[in-house]
Amino acid sequence: MLKREGTRRGKKRHSRLPLLAQAGPVSLWMILFVTIPMLFIIYISFMTRGTFGGVEYVFSTDSYQTLLDVVYFKVIAKSFQVAVVTTVLCLLVGYPFAYYIARKPPEVASRLIMLIMIPFWTNSLMRLNAWMLLFQANGPVNHALMALGLTAEPIKFIYTDWLVMLGLITNMLPFAVLPMYSSIEKLQKSMLEASADLGAKPSVTFLRVTLPLTFPGIFSAIILTFIPALGIYTVTDMLGGGKVLYIGNIIKNQFGAIRNWPLGAALSVLLLAITALLIFIYMRFAKLEDMEVV
């Protein structure tokens, strides 16, 4: 018994070194800079706001009560509304687009995917700024609309929710397209043929075969667009001109001039909880490892 224990331990030590060298750094990094900060932010969210900013380590649920305050609740509700609309539009625009690419031969499809990626090497803020330049009161879009006689006065696009939404959709769309593309691409052609052979109309085949089989891709797309859209603040800063406030802006502000850490932490925990919920649902029918994120 004792001897067996000894040999087992010896063997283990022998095989431990490569494990530690390879899985060690990444595990340590993730625990130090992801797990611990995440746990700590939950802890901070239940603390009291310090008189001069920062935190007083006294338990309270003040920050969560503040979230129910009309002012904050409105912002949260609006962020949700915008994130939902963005996600739905990304899915509606992205699915046919992903389908289009997936039906091409692999060589062409990979080129087309590349073509999606290239614009994203342009600084994202400069791309947002470009929308601003296009939609200025005196900008090209308004000029064109007036020249066509569609409007007499320039339309005010900038600093509106619409422009923010446009910015969000154009920034998020690739993250919706890529996972849907890869699940459509994996779809067996024989399945569709079988459905057609059995007499199903194309629309029925789509609804009863294609859509259910590509659902994991669709749900990945939902996660990868909805959650970032909920937390993003650069788009609102660039296109909302500081006049349109979403959750992300409020969180950011708690760590700048306003300095209410527990409130910022509580809002972050809210976003974390929503993320966890969506991931939980996702993991009921697909593996996290199968989520196409790259």
Added chain:
Amino acid sequence: MTKNKRLRRRKAARILSNLYAVLVYSVFYIPVAVMIVFSFNDAKRNYYWQGFTTEWYGKLFSFANTDLWDALLYSLIIAVLATLISVTIGVLGGIGLKKFEFRTKRFINMMIYVPIIVPEIVLAVAMLIIFMTVGIRLGMGTILIGHCTFCIPYAVVTIKGRITGDSETLQEASMDLGANRFQTFWRVTVPSIMPGILSSAFLAFTLSIDDVVMSNMLAGPSQSTLPVLILSLNRTGITPDVNALTTVMVALMVAGMLALNGVQRYLKKRENRLAAEAESKRSSAHAA
């Protein structure tokens, strides 16, 4: 007649779907095109188009706007370091998490997905609180840690996707043939996942150089990265030399990607050739 009709309908569908794709692509490319066009704008600040000039490129490369170049240099240093660190840790981690079984593996695997999925602002704020509480001074080090934290997961996922049953067999074969762990790692494992290493390096670099949220939250008071500078310039109006710089950067990125594609294609060709040679050797040995 009906066949003709069906053909015509199919043709119309094809034209429509092509049109749709062009429309979506144009949504992606319009902002880039506008950004480039406005680098030639003859105006002090970019609000309206006021005429064509190439003067901004001259101004850019006279290095007079030191704020801009300092920010770019700072961003580049961080991006290069973040790429090196995150690819090293990510590659080792990808191999380790694929190869070994250990008690906390499921947990670590989940943690890998946290930075990918959770809104970046949440991660940035969480790290900021920890750094401030522990008393770590904000600056390049903290930005670097932030960038690595969201680059490592992408590297791990990319590498894990690259390691197939084949490469595991190859590693075993190498060990059986008497190579030690280091030789196997450098001469068998690394070459077999080289395309994955290259693409995760490229991804890490692009993510780091374009990052605003982490860089903004975790920056010290002295120097900001290029995207953070652009964010603050936005309030007063962006000068066209920033457009010029961004245009130059995009051009370099596209060139870099083409080069990377070339290298990856070369590696694949070489792999195929080596496999073919090994195959022919084996069959000739068999014949003898």
